[in-house]
Amino acid sequence: MLLPLNLRTAVLCGYRTVCHGPSWRTVVQHNPRCRLWLVRRGQSNAVSEAGVHPATVPNATTNRIVGRWLIACSGMVAGAVVLGGVTRLTESGLSMVDWHLIKEMKPPSSQAEWEAEFQKYQQFPEFKILNHSMTLSEFKFIWYMEYSHRMWGRLVGLAYILPTVYFWRRGYLNRGMKACALGLCGFVVFQGLLGWYMVKSGLEEKPESYDVPRVSQYRLTAHLGSALVLYCASLWTGLTLMLPQQKLPNAQQIAWLRRFAHGTGGLVFLTALSGAFVAGLDAGLVYNSFPKMGNYWIPDDLLSFSPTLKNFFENPTTVQFDHRILGISSVTAITALCLYARRIPLPGRTRLALNSLLAMAYMQVGLGICTLLFYVPTPLAATHQSGSLALLSLAIWVLAELRKVAK
Numbered sequence: 093m094l095l096p097l098n099l100r101t102a103v104l105c106g107y108r109t110v111c112h113g114p115s116w117r118t119v120v121q122h123n124p125r126c127r128l129w130l131v132r133r134g135q136s137n138a139v140s141e142a143g144v145h146p147a148t149v150p151n152a153t154t155n156r157i158v159g160r161w162l163i164a165c166s167g168m169v170a171g172a173v174v175l176g177g178v179t180r181l182t183e184s185g186l187s188m189v190d191w192h193l194i195k196e197m198k199p200p201s202s203q204a205e206w207e208a209e210f211q212k213y214q215q216f217p218e219f220k221i222l223n224h225s226m227t228l229s230e231f232k233f234i235w236y237m238e239y240s241h242r243m244w245g246r247l248v249g250l251a252y253i254l255p256t257v258y259f260w261r262r263g264y265l266n267r268g269m270k271a272c273a274l275g276l277c278g279f280v281v282f283q284g285l286l287g288w289y290m291v292k293s294g295l296e297e298k299p300e301s302y303d304v305p306r307v308s309q310y311r312l313t314a315h316l317g318s319a320l321v322l323y324c325a326s327l328w329t330g331l332t333l334m335l336p337q338q339k340l341p342n343a344q345q346i347a348w349l350r351r352f353a354h355g356t357g358g359l360v361f362l363t364a365l366s367g368a369f370v371a372g373l374d375a376g377l378v379y380n381s382f383p384k385m386g387n388y389w390i391p392d393d394l395l396s397f398s399p400t401l402k403n404f405f406e407n408p409t410t411v412q413f414d415h416r417i418l419g420i421s422s423v424t425a426i427t428a429l430c431l432y433a434r435r436i437p438l439p440g441r442t443r444l445a446l447n448s449l450l451a452m453a454y455m456q457v458g459l460g461i462c463t464l465l466f467y468v469p470t471p472l473a474a475t476h477q478s479g480s481l482a483l484l485s486l487a488i489w490v491l492a493e494l495r496k497v498a499k
Contacts, residue, residue, distance in 0.1 A: 150263065150264050150265065150266050150269070154259075154262075154264040155333045155334075156333065156334055157259075157264065158259060158264055158265065158269065158330075158333055159329075159330045159331070159332075159333030159334035160330070160334065161255050161259070161330075162276075162326045162327070162329050162330030162333070163326070163327060163330035163331070163334070164251070165248070165251050165252055165276075165326045165330075166323050166326035166327040166330060168244075168247065168248045168251050169248060169319060169322055169323040169326060170323060170481050170485075171244060172241070172244050172245055172248055172319065173316070173319050173320070173323065173477075173481060174474065174477065174478050174481070175240060175241050175244055176241055176315075176316075176319075177371070177473075177474055177477040177478075178237070178470070178474050179237050179238055179240075179241045180312075180371055181371075181468075181470045181473050181474060182233075182234065182237055182470060183218075183222075183234065184233075184234035184235070184237035184238045185238055185241075185291060185294065185307065186216065186218045186238075186291065186294045186295060186305065186307070187213060187231065187234040187235040187237070187238045188235060188238045188239065188242070188291075189212050189213055189215075189216055189295055190212070191288045191291070196239075196242070197243065197246070199235075199236075199239060206228060206232065207228070209231075209235065210228055210231050213231060213235075216295050216305075217294075217295070217296075217297060217298070217305040218294065218295075218305040221304065221305055222304055222305060242287075245283075245284055245287065246284075248280060249280045249281065249284065252273075252276055252277050252280050253277050253280070256273045256274070256276075256277055259273070260273070272325075272329055275325075276322065276325060276326060279318065279321070279322050279325075280322065282318065283315070283318050283319060283322060286311070286314060286315050286318055287315055289311060290307050290308065290311035290312055290314070290315045291307060293307045293308035293311050294306055294307035294308075304374075306372065306374075307372065308372070309368070309369050309371075309372025309373050309405065309406070310372075310405070312368050312369075312371065312372040313365060313368035313369055313372065315368075316364075316365065316367075316368040317365050317368070320361065320364060320365065320484070323481070323484075324361070324484065324488060327485060327488050328488050328491070328492060331488065331489065331492040332492055332495065335441075335492055335493070337495065338439045338441065338442065338493065339439075340438070340439070340442075340494070341436065341437060343436075345435070345436050346436065346494075348432075349429075349432060349433055349436060349494065350494045350495075350496075352425075352428075352429050352432065353429060353487075353490055353491055353494050354491065355425070356422070356425045356426055356429050356487065357484075357487040357488065357490070357491055359418070359421060359422050359425055360422050360426075360483055360484055360487045361484060361487075362418060363415070363418040363419055363421075363422045363480070364480040364481070364483075364484055366411070366414055366415045366418050367415060367477065367480060369405065369411045369414075369415075370411055370412060370415050373406070373408045373411055374408065375408035375409070375411040375412040375415070376412065376463065376464060376468040376473070377408075377467065377468060378408050378409055378412060379391065379409065379412060380464055380465060380466075380467055381464075381465070382461050382464055382465060385409070385412070385413065390413075391409055391413070393407070393409050394407075394409055394410055394413060395407075395410065396409075397410075419456075419457060419460055420457075422453065422483075423453045423454060423456075423457050426449055426450055426453040427450065427453070429446070429449075430446050430447070430449070430450045433446050439493075441493060442490075442493040442494065445486065445489045445490045445493050446490055448486050448489075449483070449486040449487060449489075449490055452479070452482055452483045452486050453483060455479065456476070456479040456480065456482075456483050459472070459475055459476040459479050460476055462476075463476045
């Protein structure tokens with residue numbers, strides 16, 4: 093930055109010989125850019141002589157900067173979740189059969205390289221059982237889908253790690269935020285490794301099985317669950333840094349509302365997580381009717397697996413039934429939460445968050461029913477998956493609005 097003449101003279105000739113004139117004090121006191129320049133370089137003597145008290149960091153301004161960064165990161169995580177869902181719906185997740193952090197960043201560029209990549213794919217169960225008639229052009233489509241998901245994941249990692257280093261060096265992070273930032277960065281790395289661990293389960297040969305090759309629903313749920321935890325932690329921290337705490341009525345009703353909101357948020361999270369089992373088992377393709385499942389409220393094969401506990405994780409009928417129950421429970425809890433909140437005088441922004449949550453809940457239920465009735469078309473299913481993130485985001489917003497004011 094181009095410094096004023098007096099300040100440049102002070103820098104070149106020494107602060108103590110120049111900082112006594114009235115013109116110097118006038119420049120520093122009336123020029124915020126000069127004060128910021130001095131604070132950043134730790135020139136406390138010159139600042140104190142000029143009668144300026146440097147702002148300490150972190151402060152409200154730096155907190156808002158960090159908050160915006162975390163909200164942007166949460167948006168990138170949301171994009172990764174949506175892209176991962178589309179990759180799953182287009183059956184593209186097993187097209188890249190190895191994992192290299194740097195090497196795979198460059199896609200095949202020649203016909204020979206594409207044919208070599210296609211030959212590697214042909215050695216695995218998905219091609220042998222499901223896609224044995226696939227052409228090279230069809231393979232390129234699913235390969236680029238998985239490639240996009242992986243590259244986006246790398247961008248997410250950079251979006252967390254590089255700003256963390258910058259903010260750490262600038263002193264924008266207090267001790268608690270340093271621990272939080274390190275935890276988020278570590279979780280991003282863990283998420284990437286977990287993604288490859290999930291993909292490996294779909295590449296394994298299973299001679300005793302004639303089912304369509306797919307990744308383990310347990311690993312898929314762990315992969316999605318860790319992404320949701322990363323998303324929620326980033327969004328919550330960002331909102332609490334950016335949104336000023338509001339004065340809420342100090343009454344027992346607020347305490348009950350806060351507990352109710354936490355329970356409802358947990359239910360929304362659990363419902364979104366159960367969707368991973370639905371996707372992993374293709375459970376959306378059984379019983380494509382609503383509200384009944386076929387001709388029954390409770391289907392005959394609900395607990396057909398033995399032992400009984402196995403049904404809740406491996407029986408497509410039970411998994412779909414559970415997802416229905418959780419979805420209906422979530423919208424019922426959100427409705428009750430909003431009705432209870434009407435009895436309490438709340439700030440306008442908090443009321444807006446609650447009303448948005450209620451509207452999104454009913455929209456999400458409608459999307460889920462349509463996805464089921466139309467046999468899970470990819471655009472509708474992807475919208476339903478995105479809706480679960482939107483609903484979870486609004487639940488976190490409500491919790492941020494209802495958080496306790498620090499004493």
